[in-house]
Amino acid sequence: MTERAATTDRTPARPARRRGIMAWVDVRGRRLGGWAFILNRVTGLGVLFYLYLHLVILSQLAVGPSAWDSLLKNWFLNPVFLVMDVVLLAGLLIHGLNGIRLTLVGFGLVVDRQRAMLLALGTIGAIMLVIGVLMFISHGG
Numbered sequence: 001m002t003e004r005a006a007t008t009d010r011t012p013a014r015p016a017r018r019r020g021i022m023a024w025v026d027v028r029g030r031r032l033g034g035w036a037f038i039l040n041r042v043t044g045l046g047v048l049f050y051l052y053l054h055l056v057i058l059s060q061l062a063v064g065p066s067a068w069d070s071l072l073k074n075w076f077l078n079p080v081f082l083v084m085d086v087v088l089l090a091g092l093l094i095h096g097l098n099g100i101r102l103t104l105v106g107f108g109l110v111v112d113r114q115r116a117m118l119l120a121l122g123t124i125g126a127i128m129l130v131i132g133v134l135m136f137i138s139h140g141g
Contacts, residue, residue, distance in 0.1 A: 039094055040095060043094045086132070086133055086136060093125040097121040097125045098118070100121065101121055
């Protein structure tokens, strides 16, 4: 047996990294920035889904006022739909604030302060989410 073969037998095998879509959610070796990257992608897809859903909902305006009033009464004032509004607000805040962080890092302004920037913007986002939820509750949706 050669020395090289003996060395590779003693070292534990590394699991192969995933490729494609599964690489988005591969948790091995992720640091805080990696988690922020995954969260940015997921919230970006959520916002894209919402935009298409928003266009479908707005198409009800072309049907007429009665269709819009019925949609408003039966869907938009439903508590489940209001919870979805809170989830949308959270996704928009996460995606937007992390986008600000990524833009600043891309311009080379806060490269050595990414973790602090992420935590600060996360705190600001949490405060804004609480304010948004309180406004949803106080205005009834």
